[in-house]
Amino acid sequence: MSEKDLPIVQVSALRKSFGDIAVLKGVGFEMEQGDLVSIIGPSGCGKSTLLRCLNALEVMDSGSIRIAGVTLERSEGETRLDPRFHDLAHELRQRVGMVFQQFNLFPNKTILENVILAPLVVNKEPREVAEENALRQLEKVGLGGFAKRYPAQLSGGQQQRAAIARSLAMNPKVMLYDEPTSALDPMLVDEVLAVMKALDAEGMTQIVVTHEIRFARDASDYIIYMEQGEIVELSDQDEIFTNPKDERTRRFLHRFS
């Protein structure tokens, strides 16, 4: 089997504890190129930690993660971190974009400067090339006219779209979203979701941790339902809503219907 035919995301037996509290208890799933997967579940179920482990903002305790050809692995009982882990994590992050609940735009830089910073610093792109690409990305998320503004001059929805453009400028193979609309005014949620749907249509592989059940239902190829550090159910978006296999999923979703 060639590299191309392998699933773009492969996670298996992923474990992570904070002190005595086991947050992820052996999680595993796979994704094909172009999939949009939503991860839902009650607060504290480990969904954000899972996402942060995927690009090594949190270091897993054990398990394996393989994304776009880069493999991070730790065997059980391994106490010292392999020095190569950080190099691999760094390489992995070049191929994975991440969008945060609080946007985390750089407040002292304009939107354009926010978008071109990583291409300049990490990829050493010439400024003209970086700016041209940045303007294209901003156009794509509908912020063509906002390049010279500062983050504080934009609405929450605009800021989150700028954050998406900033990630896209690094040409990621996979996009991760950590509750991208939770900090937003309900009026502004749709404009962000629309951008994500547009990216889905372009064939971007995306993983979204979200509380937007409606979005998960409409846009996802499939949905992961997590509870207490485990994947309880992983299924087709229609099936999970119409015919959840697990009692816990049924109870959780009941509140949204």
Added chain:
Amino acid sequence: MKLRSLATLLVTLFGFSQAFCATKSSDKTDGKGAASELRWAAAVDSNAPFAFYDKNNRLTGFEFEIIEGISRRMGREPKFIQNSWDGLTPGLGRGLYDCVICGIEVTAEKGQEVLFSNPYYITFEQLVVAKGTPPVTSLAELSGRKVGTLEQTAALKMLQDTSNVVVKSYAEEMNAYHDVANGRIYGALLDFPIAKYYAGPDAALEFTGPPFGKITYGIAVSRSRPELVQQINAALGEMVRSGELRDILSRWGLWTPTMAKALNQSAEPSLPDTEFKAFAAQFNEAGGIVAKLQRYFVYWPVILDGCILTLEISILSMAIAIAVGFLLALMRVYGPFPLRLISILYIEIVRGTPLLVQLLILFYGLPYIGIKLEPFIAGMLGLGMNYAAYEAENYRAGLLAIPKGQMEAARALGMTHRQGLRCVVVPQAFRLVLPPVTNDFISLLKDSSLVSAVTLIDLTGAYTRIATQTFDYFGTGLLIAAIYLLIGLPFVRLAGWLEKRLSSDHRTPKQKPSFWIGLGA
């Protein structure tokens, strides 16, 4: 006051330790072209008639003339080096200069530290009281009274040995005499030459009582250089025989019967006391505003030099403080445990000990372990390393104030930790810490006056010199304070402008920041 006595203690301590390493340091001195120069030191502030700057800002005084005469006879070029009174003998051990001539009394105690030449002047202590005070014939009559004198003098010891006298010790003779005139103290007991020059011309004061004690002044030389003492003695002997010493002392009005008897020469002065008359005339000069301003004008080179030194040393030490402080902050916030520990220890130790003590250790203490720093380097390093501790804490606060999400965003974009710091966290922290850093710079600008402890003459040094020469502490004080304020202001404005420019809160439409913003409002 407490700090000052601590400093004195330290200097004395190092003075003793110098005895051990004196040989080593003076060897170097000898090799450094000492044959052509005779480097002599004195504390020339408020030091008439010994060695002092006259109203034309030229060095003069009877000791100045004596050392010139001695140098000439030794075939060496006299070179004057200023030092603080406390630092004079430690400086000998450090090899900063060859000898000290500064009204140092020859005592057995002092003889442990340095070698003395033959005496060049013999005198006594003179009691000065306010005009109209009943005559005093013995020190015992001062029982229960407050009496002033100078620190580290024979008079101080005499007063302390007299029962029930409340001794007040001063750093400046002028202040002691002012307090006598103001009635704050009953009298002042000081060396006769000082009394003659600083109390004699003052109509509010008068001399009383007989000559107290016997004081001999000698030229101090490092213990490791007995051959230099012999050369000085030979030259001094020639000056006595040729009558040159008597001429000098006569012109300065210091040719006393005591001196005549000691040298076995005629008690009559050989020349009129022109130098004393000139000084006394200047002392009683009318103090109109115009006259004062004219006098300040004479001193402008001193003020300018002081300004330049203050600015130079402040800017350079701030640069050190910022660089070292930044490094310490990074070590403390992001470093592994050993680096973090080093940083914490450095900050706590440096912040917890007085700057003056640190300066004295750098300058007078380090030579003990073989490290000799130039005064300017020692002053700059001392100030810089001290302020680095404060800067480090500023930067730490700034770094910690940047939300964690900023670094996470940078790393998620593929930056390394270092790139995230450089491109994202530090620029934001920089703006946050600008106000406290400006604050520290202004504070450093003023603390730089402590470098006078390492023989440098900065703006405050200029103040002391001018005030003690013009007897005008008030006017000169206002002038120097105004200059400090003026040289600090541009930096405050610059920081304000930078802060405005770097402001990360761009909610309102941006106005082009002006350098003068806030001045008019």
